[in-house]
Amino acid sequence: MQESPFKGKTGVKRVFNAFFYSLDGLKAALKHEDAFRQEALLAIILIPLALYLEPGTIGRALMIAPVLLVLIVELLNSAVEAAVDRISMENHHLIKRAKDMGSAAVLVALINVAVIWLIVLV
Incomplete structure (x- = not known):
């Protein structure tokens, strides 16, 4: 199997390039993916809300982590x-099947947000 011609960079240059490739990926998701934009908006609302509600340090982490997980799963x-x-x-x-399973993964991640928020807040 032939390896990608983009492989082979190492060290700081690889990290530097990876950072900008990641920014390109975020820009592409925001530009082309309605669901990602909606979930990013949800994150923009929920993350500050988690900080405002002051459920304690661990509670904040528990509330913010699944919100970020939704964005990760949507990107994948x-x-x-x-x-x-x-x-x-x-x-x-x-x-x-592949597309439905990806969609199901996003749904499970969203349910996870609701469950964690309910557990922390109730």
């Missing part, structure tokens, strides 16, 4: 969808 879901769409736009049961 969007990456899978983009890769699958690059390979084929045909209506295929395996493509549907």
